[in-house]
Amino acid sequence: MAKDKKLVEAITSMEEDFAQWYTDVVRKAELIDYSSVKGCMILRPAGYAIWENIQHELDRRFKETGVENVYLPLFIPESLLEKEKDHVEGFAPEVAWVTYGGLNQLPERLCVRPTSETLFCDFYKNIIQSYRDLPKVYNQWCSVVRWEKETRPFLRSREFLWQEGHTAHATAEEAEQRTVQMLNVYADFCEEVLAMPVVRGQKTEKEKFAGAEATYTIEALMHDGKALQSGTSHNFGNGFAKAFGIQYTDKDNKLQYVYQTSWGMTTRLIGAIIMVHGDDSGLVLPPRIAPVQAMVIPIQQQKDGVLDTAKEVCERIGKVCRAKLDDSDKSPGWKFSEQEMRGIPVRIELGPKDIAAGKCVAVRRDTREKIEIALDELEAKLPELLEQIQKDMFARAKAHRDAHIWDAHNYEEFTTIANEKPGFIRAMWCGDQACEDKIKEDLAVTSRCMPFNDQEHISDVCVCCGKPAHKLVYWGKAY
Template structure:
């Protein structure tokens, strides 16, 4: 049995040897996904979907708390509707999947399989917004979308993925700007306080913004391998879509005005961040606040009299305090330890005959591997405390890693050296010219991740061209 346990662990490639293969191994061995029959699609398995559901439930609560209502729009978009906003359709055209036949009959007009839903919401708003009394419209939908990606990886970039997309309409520019920022803060709250993933908040450059938006706000996270992951975006459309779709309202003076709109989205891509920020060479590590099972009870020597009975008593005792489960299968304890380490269960509760005699349990942390003996009388108090400690430790470790991998540079030589030897986020000044942005990407493959809200002038000139600097930009290689 020892050999079998060893083999189980060796199914994961060491992240230091091949990070991409490590990621694939964890996704598969932790039973998060399987591959679909159509290239680039994924089957999210029960455990993977349980994690996504917890993320979804927390975010849905936050979205509703800010006054939004959930709706459901069709998956199909007629081509003429998608074509109405020129920048928008140009940005998505290479990724759109088209339906050309209904049964055996060729359609008179192609139908897009939803890559995003701005066109549908705009069409709806044009019919249902007439007066200032109809505003604001604060809608959100949970849906799946299709984008025909050339290169795919589970969660990070798949041809079909799950997400939420908010779409709102407001009377004024100021209200739309407030909404755009508010929802970005919701995403940052979710990432940092539930997924334990620290993020930089900022604005995308003009070339990196969402197609059709006036500007895009983003949260950017750093993965263990030093690459960035865009983890949630919020877009201010101004009145551009309103003009394209003729979405007007009569204000209090009876004058016709165009609405101002936003959209914002977070997808199953955040699962990729969860894996690559916290995972290790033993597998997945799931933050307690979004873990489907926060504690797993493992009976030791369960064939001995009274052990299973006591373990189930413990399950009953804890089930209203934390999300707890028990593995009473006939597999060896060592196999179970590896199984739940692989799946990233935050805390393991061990109980055997000797523990029963001493009226105690052993708590083993997934994040550090540390164990502690806890009297049964103290368990109901200690276990929630320990879960909070694990949650905080995961965030602290991720923040320390991000800070260690964030470098300020003032010359292109320093930029290239830091990117090559250290990776991570690079802070550098930029003149605002897209040509410099493109040249940096061509020369280094690093892209602008955001112009952080917390601006600092670390140099007077652009790192690329030497002209006067306008913005501090965070750069990185990215997924």
């Protein structure tokens, strides 16, 4: 068992060094590998399969709301990127530029898309003429590039995978409705599928997307008490439409500008899953997103009939969940460690004695609880068990999150909490960016969002400057 120990020991403990623990899990669970391209990562099968499940489930939810998928070019001509002033200022400093095609210098530089608002505007300008052409509710799955200086797997890399939805509507109301609707799709997805509670709210002016009128966000709390922005939805009003000249003829034959939104989620979600649910043995995947939900591990597999029964069991439960058999020549202990490191929600241990007794032992990854299940009840019991794990994981994540939300009524309290208590800080804010800047400067804490649902009036004055304040803000240190 020396080998098994080594595998587990190789991970730094969360309490000791959370950042190192994260890096260890990402590598040891074989989610990614580093590449020869600085700042770009390789998604290995175990990592990409999680993304495939995220895609599959999000895409289904999108299509239920009428979204259609498209694919736009990877490149944006410099002149197109420059059409909307705020937008180009936000993105130009961090894009990669293509200057040569083959052996020839290009007449105009092309940037590798950091996001595709400008391309969609250019496209919509061509295909929208009449109110009959509206709304357009398009989305694309692709990769984008942002030339970040500091990178971390999943959380910040120079290239990452995402979806970007871009919509055009006849009225401001409809655009606002779609912005909120997609934020809710994101929030429900995070809570129902990733078992990750989120706070839904609006970004401040300082934190909103370059070119947007309003940015809505979902913010999750990681195990170490830092916040992670997990999905955003932007209402552009008709700003982009004016910059790009996207107009339609309404029912009264008058020319109108369209109203637009965009919304995105990325492979960053995989980082969130790791940091919300992981433990010192590695990854812990919520069953609904786990590429393998149950790993069958035979004990004394060389003994007569063990491997055959294991295969048969795996095949049977394969009909009710995503199951796999580990029949490699490693020791069972080694297999347990691997299954734990990879976060597979349930392992089914099956040895000669179990088989003789017509049962097996199901071990939960999240609680390590061992449950005896009769072999002929597996198809009925296993899906129930997976659902229970999903529910419990959400409840635990929510309890942890809720236990790390602190109220601050004045700057002294705010400072103490920021320095000593990891988590979200709830505090009133006057609306002045100077206060946000000061808080960030003093405490490395940023405004995460102005929550939609629990806007309480916990004090009359801004936690920073003491002037009258009406907005409750969630603050936190963030990834």
